[in-house]
Amino acid sequence: MEEDHKEEHFTVAVRVRPFVARELEGAAQSGWEIPGPTSIKEASGERMFIYDNVFDQNTSTQILYEEICEKVIWKALQGYNGCIFCYGQTGSGKTFTMQGSRKDNPGIVPLAIDTIFTYIQQTPDKSFLLRCSYLEVYNECVNDLLNPNLLNLQIQEDKQSGVKVAGATETVCTSVNQVNSLLYMGETHKQIASTNFNMRSSRSHTIFRMIIESKNREYGNADLNVATLNLIDLAGSEGANVHGTAASIHRTREMSFINKSLLTLSTVIMRLSDKTNNAPIPYRDSKLTRLLQPSLDGESKVVIICNISPSLDAYEESLSTLKFAQRAKKIKQVIVKNEVIDSKALITKYEAEIKTLQEKLREMEIKLAEEAGNQGYKEAMIKMEMKLHTIQEEKDQLDSKMENLVQEKLELQSELERLRSMILVSENVRLNTESEIFTENNSKLNDRRRVRLSVMRDSTPGSRQSIARISYKPSEILFKSNNDGLRKFPTVDESKVPDISDSGEFRETMLLDKLDNLKELLESEEPLERMSMMLTPQEIEEARDSIRQSDAQENKEAPKIDFMAIIQEQDGLIQNFQNIIEEKDEQIALLKDELELCRGNLARIQKQLKQMKTK
Numbered sequence: 001m002e003e004d005h006k007e008e009h010f011t012v013a014v015r016v017r018p019f020v021a022r023e024l025e026g027a028a029q030s031g032w033e034i035p036g037p038t039s040i041k042e043a044s045g046e047r048m049f050i051y052d053n054v055f056d057q058n059t060s061t062q063i064l065y066e067e068i069c070e071k072v073i074w075k076a077l078q079g080y081n082g083c084i085f086c087y088g089q090t091g092s093g094k095t096f097t098m099q100g101s102r103k104d105n106p107g108i109v110p111l112a113i114d115t116i117f118t119y120i121q122q123t124p125d126k127s128f129l130l131r132c133s134y135l136e137v138y139n140e141c142v143n144d145l146l147n148p149n150l151l152n153l154q155i156q157e158d159k160q161s162g163v164k165v166a167g168a169t170e171t172v173c174t175s176v177n178q179v180n181s182l183l184y185m186g187e188t189h190k191q192i193a194s195t196n197f198n199m200r201s202s203r204s205h206t207i208f209r210m211i212i213e214s215k216n217r218e219y220g221n222a223d224l225n226v227a228t229l230n231l232i233d234l235a236g237s238e239g240a241n242v243h244g245t246a247a248s249i250h251r252t253r254e255m256s257f258i259n260k261s262l263l264t265l266s267t268v269i270m271r272l273s274d275k276t277n278n279a280p281i282p283y284r285d286s287k288l289t290r291l292l293q294p295s296l297d298g299e300s301k302v303v304i305i306c307n308i309s310p311s312l313d314a315y316e317e318s319l320s321t322l323k324f325a326q327r328a329k330k331i332k333q334v335i336v337k338n339e340v341i342d343s344k345a346l347i348t349k350y351e352a353e354i355k356t357l358q359e360k361l362r363e364m365e366i367k368l369a370e371e372a373g374n375q376g377y378k379e380a381m382i383k384m385e386m387k388l389h390t391i392q393e394e395k396d397q398l399d400s401k402m403e404n405l406v407q408e409k410l411e412l413q414s415e416l417e418r419l420r421s422m423i424l425v426s427e428n429v430r431l432n433t434e435s436e437i438f439t440e441n442n443s444k445l446n447d448r449r450r451v452r453l454s455v456m457r458d459s460t461p462g463s464r465q466s467i468a469r470i471s472y473k474p475s476e477i478l479f480k481s482n483n484d485g486l487r488k489f490p491t492v493d494e495s496k497v498p499d500i501s502d503s504g505e506f507r508e509t510m511l512l513d514k515l516d517n518l519k520e521l522l523e524s525e526e527p528l529e530r531m532s533m534m535l536t537p538q539e540i541e542e543a544r545d546s547i548r549q550s551d552a553q554e555n556k557e558a559p560k561i562d563f564m565a566i567i568q569e570q571d572g573l574i575q576n577f578q579n580i581i582e583e584k585d586e587q588i589a590l591l592k593d594e595l596e597l598c599r600g601n602l603a604r605i606q607k608q609l610k611q612m613k614t615k
């Protein structure tokens with residue numbers, strides 16, 4: 001059940017009716033003044049009372065209803081119990097306020113019926129069930145006003161449905177007219193009698209009860225609310241001397257029951273207003289308070305309208321009513337909403353709640369998926385950027401490797417060119433070698449060649465490649481050694497040296513002549529001395545050493561040079577270079593493929609990244 005603490009739920013109002021004809025016939029002296037909308041004061045004294053509302057003689061029931069009653073009806077339509085009752089001495093205007101005159105001054109009951117049906121009409125998303133009963137408590141008996149045969153009905157109580165009148169007629173009403181018919185029928189069965197103060201005095205407490213069931217159409221029986229609205233017209237209290245001697249025993253008995261029940265009501269109200277008193281509240285002391293218990297002990301929105309006569313003649317009764325209202329004013333009420341605990345309705349309600357929760361869950365799942373998607377997207381971006389970076393690095397490395405390979409290839413090609421030029425030199429040598437082999441009769445030339453080779457060998461020990469590195473200059477012969485750079489020997493008169501570009505045997509003869517001359521020069525001391533102008537002392541010494549070594553070698557049998565082997569070795573070397581170049585070419589081709597792949601990946605990843613960033 002849902003509690004509602006926000007509003008004041010126990011409203012106490014005072015209504016002062018106008019003077020009636022009977023009173024106007026007399027002095028019609030006013031006993032009360034109404035200084036403001038919430039206060040009432042003794043006309044001839046200083047006593048003043050404050051309530052939630054004080055309505056003067058000129059206030060219509062319609063205004064009173066709208067001010068304090070309509071909200072109770074609205075609450076009942078939302079599932080909160082409501083109770084409106086009129087309290088006051090006989091002839092003070094209770095019935096006028098509660099029932100009114102149907103045409104000119106409708107009372108609270110018809111106005112409430114109008115409100116209920118108008119609301120039902122204007123609320124298509126809800127369905128309602130309205131059940132009406134009309135009861136009276138007369139001489140401590142509960143009678144059914146809708147069925148005069150149902151008298152002295154039993155009040156039953158259980159935790160589930162609260163206080164109920166067993167067997168009371170409950171008529172399902174579907175229209176205003178139907179309810180009005182019921183009211184009319186009930187009033188015909190009411191205990192009415194003539195009193196000194198009222199020609200048609202209600203001798204019973206009447207309770208018009210409407211049970212309003214409402215449910216939201218969408219959820220079936222879920223959210224089924226049931227509210228009980230009690231609209232009570234109490235019998236008027238009377239003083240013992242009211243009927244005077246004319247009062248019959250029957251009327252005295254009536255009066256006794258009325259006063260007793262009103263006294264009990266007054267006690268209950270007093271106890272409810274005094275929270276310091278923990279004694280049980282005497283609801284059971286009267287049928288009226290038993291029936292009103294659910295409304296009074298905190299389950300209903302309650303409005304008490306205390307009706308008084310304006311006349312000074314009724315001062316004591318009016319004062320008594322105002323005191324009762326003062327006690328009631330102290331009651332603090334917290335109301336609760338009644339929801340049906342029917343298992344079927346509960347299942348439907350839980351199903352509706354599950355459905356709502358499932359929808360919420362689905363919404364959350366979608367949200368989470370979107371967030372996860374965003375997260376995944378971010379992670380994918382980071383991964384791709386890292387991959388892009390790695391591929392970029394790989395590409396740079398491949399570029400640099402490729403550059404190195406191309407450089408190596410160029411160097412190799414250059415070396416190959418040089419080797420090829422060597423071949424040319426070797427071929428020349430081969431030609432000479434062949435002439436050496438096949439021209440046996442040219443012994444002088446043969447001797448000279450032997451000498452030349454000997455000199456060359458001595459000058460470049462252990463290196464046959466150095467032979468290929470011999471270079472000719474007009475003024476000197478240079479022997480380039482792998483180990484110690486150049487050894488320089490001066491030639492004879494430069495002007496007489498023929499142009500070495502001349503080919504053939506002449507060039508070789510000239511060279512051999514130069515060598516012969518050099519040898520001769522080196523063999524004598526004198527020429528060496530003369531050569532000192534041209535050579536440094538160290539060079540002269542080196543030349544002498546060379547001659548000595550040469551002499552020593554001359555004594556031995558000069559080894560025969562295998563020119564074919566040298567040439568073959570050169571050819572092998574060239575072949576090796578060619579192989580290496582081919583290998584490099586293959587590597588370059590592979591690298592090119594890899595680079596192409598890298599470029600493709602790079603472009604793809606960059607495109608993906610661009611797409612992701614534009615999302």
Ligand SMILES: Nc1ncnc2c1ncn2[C@@H]1O[C@H](COP(=O)(O)OP(=O)(O)OP(=O)(O)O)[C@@H](O)[C@H]1O
Nearest residue numbers: 017018090091092093094095096198201202235236
């Ligand atoms: N506000 C009012 N304006 C005009 N007439 C009123 C008003 N209140 C009451 N009356 C008239 O006063 C008379 C007594 O009113 P009513 O019958 O409602 O008193 P009551 O408190 O119900 O009395 P009882 O307890 O004896 O039934 C009626 O004639 C009624 O028309």
